[in-house]
Amino acid sequence: MISILILISELLHRVLLLSGSGLSPWAIQRDPLAVKRAVAEHTGCHGDLLEDDLAPCLRLKSLDQLLSVKVESPRFLPGFAPFVDGTILLNPSTNVPVTSDGSASSTVATSAGFELADFPERDLMFSLTSTESYLDLSAQDLEFGFNESRRDRILRTYVRNSYYYHLNEIFSTLKNEYTDWERPTQNPLSVRDAALDVLSDGHTAAPLIRIGYLHSLRGGKTFFSIFITKLENGIFQW
Structure with a gap:
């Protein structure tokens, strides 16, 4: 966990985050x-x-x-996982993130994750694959896709287990933003792809990118890489 940098800062010179961070819903046992x-x-x-x-x-x-x-x-949530104990993992602060020049950032809506990115003296590289939710679906779903009703059930489960408030609003927003409205009809494979994008962005990509952004706000050197994958016959190819 990034937060242990406070305790062992002498041992680490660079940080590499691969497909996850402490902000992912599967990273912390609530x-x-x-x-x-x-x-x-x-x-x-x-x-x-x-x-x-x-x-x-x-x-x-x-x-x-x-x-x-x-x-x-x-x-979508962990079994055995680190938890906030007040010593190694601290409760989130309500402080507003501060940039490297000492000013508060107006582009960060909340301070969530600020502590996890508070190591500007260390270089950070964070990496993703183009699909981070491969293991969230069954082999049958990956190969043949599914209809919109099943997609809605998957998304409702994800939202219910990952968030505390405004669940209906979050679900409606995700459904709207990740639907290709230019298609006259949605086929099972396009519905599958949209569901994979929602889950990838929600539980891995967005939290990880936020860590990188907060790290760069503090003046840290921040680098990003992505591995492109494609799905063929239900199997991801690198």
């Missing part, structure tokens, strides 16, 4: 107590979920027991 509860129930390491440390008990368990723990997570 309900760590649920994961702790599942681990406790599976391993028998019971105690106060808020106060007790499970680590001493877990160290007594075999590797097979630990690896067999399964955590059911909502679609």
